[in-house]
Amino acid sequence: MKRLMLPAAAVFILLVLMLPALLVWNAPRHPPAGPEAExxxxxxxxxxxxxxxxxLPLETYLVGVLAAEMPAEFSAEALKAQVLAARTYAAKRMAYFGAVPGPRHPEADICTNPVHCQAWVSPDTLESRWGKLKYAYYYHKIRQAVAATRGQVLTYAGQLIDPVYHGSCGRRGTEDAGEVWGREVPYLRGVECKWEADNPKNRAERQMTMAEVLRLIDGGAPGGKPEAITVLSQTAAGRLKEVKVGGRVLRGSNFRSALGLGSALVSWHISGDTVYFKT
Structure with a gap:
């Protein structure tokens, strides 16, 4: 997944209107049963x-993912929910279950870059981060969450879903997949979010010159006035859907990514040759 984001640090949110049933392993190829499920x-x-x-074994890998994607202080049920998403995300990308390796790492099923795949940390890194006493407690807690959900994944219509997740709903809730990617996914529907309005991590300011903006948008935006950045349309939640930079029209998600903004829920003003963004 797919994926749009930094490691899930504070809030675990799936863009799902109705969660598919949790089933014992139901992968695209050779769904195991009985001893095979173990x-x-x-x-x-x-x-x-x-x-x-x-x-490495999938369940061992998931311990490192869970430790990286969610604080170990979170409740056991939250950790279980996170590992269900992480296991499904990984399985959907495994060659064993029929996935085709991506061009960014054709030699591997998945990578540890959280922007592209899922974050992961090694036991040595965790021990150094937590210290020996906390490591013993937290590592055991995380392993318990992984073990308690062993063999469980999220499916829709008998197939693994693409369980995109992120650390924040951005104050106004999530979006339908079609609003973000331009293609509808039946189980990825926007939902209201009531818990993030006052989260300071949702707000940030950044400034850059217009020349830098144009350089980041594919090396320039010919055919229009360089000082013009115009909102053409917005999603139901108020995020950028289409934006025009000079003479070029971009999807809001591409505009956000190109400029390294934390959210497509963004406003700006221009003073002289400087653009001031606020998310």
């Missing part, structure tokens, strides 16, 4: 920091 599937992971591919 098999240690192997996943090939590209450690982007180390620059190497490692093959």
């Amino acid at each position: 098999k240690d599937y192997k996943i090939k992971m590209l450690d982007t920091a180390a620059g190497k591919v490692t093959e």
